[in-house]
Amino acid sequence: xxxxxxxxxxxxxxxxxxxxxxxxxxLTKLNSNENPxxxxxxxxxxxxxxxxxxxxxxxxxxGGTLRAALADLHGVPRERVFVGNGSDEVLALAFRACxxxxxxxxxxxxxxxxxxxxxxxxxxxxxxxxxxxxxxxxADDYAGEKRGVVIANPNAPTGIGEGEGFxxxxxxxxxxxxxxxxxxxxxxxxxxxxxxxDRYPNLLVxxxxxKSRSLxxxxxGYAVGSPRTIEALKAAKDxxxxxxxxxxxxxxxxxALGDSGYYSDRIGELKQTRDLSVEKLSRLGFKVLPSQANxxxxxPPAGSAEGLFLHLREKRIFVRYFAGERLKDFLRITIxxxxxxxxxxxxxxxxxxxxxxxxx
Amino acid sequence: xxxxxxxxxxxxxxxxxxxxxxxxxxLTKLNSNENPxxxxxxxxxxxxxxxxxxxxxxxxxxGGTLRAALADLHGVPRERVFVGNGSDEVLALAFRACxxxxxxxxxxxxxxxxxxxxxxxxxxxxxxxxxxxxxxxxADDYAGEKRGVVIANPNAPTGIGEGEGFxxxxxxxxxxxxxxxxxxxxxxxxxxxxxxxDRYPNLLVxxxxxKSRSLxxxxxGYAVGSPRTIEALKAAKDxxxxxxxxxxxxxxxxxALGDSGYYSDRIGELKQTRDLSVEKLSRLGFKVLPSQANxxxxxPPAGSAEGLFLHLREKRIFVRYFAGERLKDFLRITIxxxxxxxxxxxxxxxxxxxxxxxxx
Numbered sequence: 003x004x005x006x007x008x009x010x011x012x013x014x015x016x017x018x019x020x021x022x023x024x025x026x027x028x029l030t031k032l033n034s035n036e037n038p039x040x041x042x043x044x045x046x047x048x049x050x051x052x053x054x055x056x057x058x059x060x061x062x063x064x065g066g067t068l069r070a071a072l073a074d075l076h077g078v079p080r081e082r083v084f085v086g087n088g089s090d091e092v093l094a095l096a097f098r099a100c101x102x103x104x105x106x107x108x109x110x111x112x113x114x115x116x117x118x119x120x121x122x123x124x125x126x127x128x129x130x131x132x133x134x135x136x137x138x139x140x141a142d143d144y145a146g147e148k149r150g151v152v153i154a155n156p157n158a159p160t161g162i163g164e165g166e167g168f169x170x171x172x173x174x175x176x177x178x179x180x181x182x183x184x185x186x187x188x189x190x191x192x193x194x195x196x197x198x199x200d201r202y203p204n205l206l207v208x209x210x211x212x213k214s215r216s217l218x219x220x221x222x223g224y225a226v227g228s229p230r231t232i233e234a235l236k237a238a239k240d241x242x243x244x245x246x247x248x249x250x251x252x253x254x255x256x257x258a259l260g261d262s263g264y265y266s267d268r269i270g271e272l273k274q275t276r277d278l279s280v281e282k283l284s285r286l287g288f289k290v291l292p293s294q295a296n297x298x299x300x301x302p303p304a305g306s307a308e309g310l311f312l313h314l315r316e317k318r319i320f321v322r323y324f325a326g327e328r329l330k331d332f333l334r335i336t337i338x339x340x341x342x343x344x345x346x347x348x349x350x351x352x353x354x355x356x357x358x359x360x361x362x
Numbered sequence: 363x364x365x366x367x368x369x370x371x372x373x374x375x376x377x378x379x380x381x382x383x384x385x386x387x388x389l390t391k392l393n394s395n396e397n398p399x400x401x402x403x404x405x406x407x408x409x410x411x412x413x414x415x416x417x418x419x420x421x422x423x424x425g426g427t428l429r430a431a432l433a434d435l436h437g438v439p440r441e442r443v444f445v446g447n448g449s450d451e452v453l454a455l456a457f458r459a460c461x462x463x464x465x466x467x468x469x470x471x472x473x474x475x476x477x478x479x480x481x482x483x484x485x486x487x488x489x490x491x492x493x494x495x496x497x498x499x500x501a502d503d504y505a506g507e508k509r510g511v512v513i514a515n516p517n518a519p520t521g522i523g524e525g526e527g528f529x530x531x532x533x534x535x536x537x538x539x540x541x542x543x544x545x546x547x548x549x550x551x552x553x554x555x556x557x558x559x560d561r562y563p564n565l566l567v568x569x570x571x572x573k574s575r576s577l578x579x580x581x582x583g584y585a586v587g588s589p590r591t592i593e594a595l596k597a598a599k600d601x602x603x604x605x606x607x608x609x610x611x612x613x614x615x616x617x618a619l620g621d622s623g624y625y626s627d628r629i630g631e632l633k634q635t636r637d638l639s640v641e642k643l644s645r646l647g648f649k650v651l652p653s654q655a656n657x658x659x660x661x662p663p664a665g666s667a668e669g670l671f672l673h674l675r676e677k678r679i680f681v682r683y684f685a686g687e688r689l690k691d692f693l694r695i696t697i698x699x700x701x702x703x704x705x706x707x708x709x710x711x712x713x714x715x716x717x718x719x720x721x722x
Binding site for chain 2: 009011012014016017019020021034036037039040045046050051052054055056058059061062087088090094098099100102103119122125148177179180204217218219220221230231233234235237238239240242243244245246247249250251254
């Protein structure tokens, strides 16, 4: 049978590589920027008490009560909110909804590595602009852009966050193209661009419940923008999958929004652990990029980043190593509990002070 | 501010229109081919007893235990199974994974109306071939095809199912292109092409938990095919959204597969209700297409299909009406409980015997 023909047409794009999900119980999993704390008790109760009989029916296509709750949270009408299956799906659909046709888009050379993958998937051209020597995004590189811009703020995997001046500089100079600000980590920072959507109809801000709401396993993301960009997002969704978010996820998401006290306490603890970890690692001679996220980028003063990665792995501590020229001296470490960070820092200290594993 | 530029690039495809999801409690919702019975007790228990703490972690990207359970169900290795967010997402990704690049695809003129939408979304060319006078698919129209073929079996919205001879005829004559068989409704029919995936590496069969497993609200679909097509599907998924199916859905899906007795009983009841409804409506003079699905296509002997649609709606019974030349004389009615069908048939009888609402 001649199978050559159909095989030649199969998708051969380079997919996104997500953080390893080790099968065994690991001591410390700090490689996927997951939250070390569980979802709030209200979320657990919403799931345990969910009326499973209603699952025979399709969910609300637009996220229903969750969309309404998000509109309330941000003080905007529902027409400005779009709900999807994690911010990855929201971003993928936004790329298709806002960057189709001619032109292309612009993003930093070091940023969320899913951006070029979505471009490839949808046939969208792109160019990158290098971060500066301090690993920061240069707003001037994007100001005046006429095609399309995507900025992660805080940026990943650097963790560096920018403030209102930075975003406004780009928006004021770029009224002709859609600017997506990916705020997956903004709840751990001091700034969000969401209030600017009233002012700039070409601004689309995406967010996720995976990090600050401890719901990576539930798949909830959303976008806030102008009614026109949200309408295009909805049309893209309804041209791909009408019901991407299930009824249990909708209930869990609503419950999470109702429990803001629990989450702001956990975020506060996490930021404290982050700042303390930065302090300790700096004292050990590590170079640490200033983080406004739930992870830190660190470079060891001795040995190599890859060597430390392998050493930690041997000790059942999983972090993330990105090969590639500009990041090869760094490890990305998700902020865990104080105990997890102490274990990691103790192993890191052992490694840089010479107690390295053989061969690294 | 000049907004013209960015707005001109926004997605303007024609989205798929799903069945209405009325806000108020309705007497009888028979418009979206949902199952009238709730999920099994084991599914409800799996959700109620779900360990919500683990939701802080990402789910298994490939569906984990659900993929394994599906492989067991069909007696194939896991490499032949792909799990996604409802069969709509699985189909969308399969279109991108198997029909990219040059060429185009072929499907019937009357079939699931999402097919042309996905083509438009991904820039895939397509042609259609008309159903015959009895609303059946002519296998000869697809045999020998070199581009790509999509066949819903049973077909929607006709409900007509074909057997092994039909599928084999297409597969034997078309070794050069991927053939997708969309089996959303196959559990209500007498035939499934899944066992043929061993024989034809270019055959991809998609299925859903939304209909026969009463889990439309949980978003679970899957595909069975050759390791090569499944690998392409996985690459497409990982280029769009790494984690489309959440951890609760995985647990619920596994529980549903463990409760096959409950589901085969419900499917048996539903088929009985379907056959009885066909008999009663035929006796009233309705033309009814032979259905192997959980819905029937019926044409009233008096008045009009649209008139009957509006009459039922007034009585709080929702069914589906498709405008358009070849379907305008039909209504698609989802099979509900015996009580729901009796209510519908009684209203239908009143309508065709002259008790029509004003204006219809």
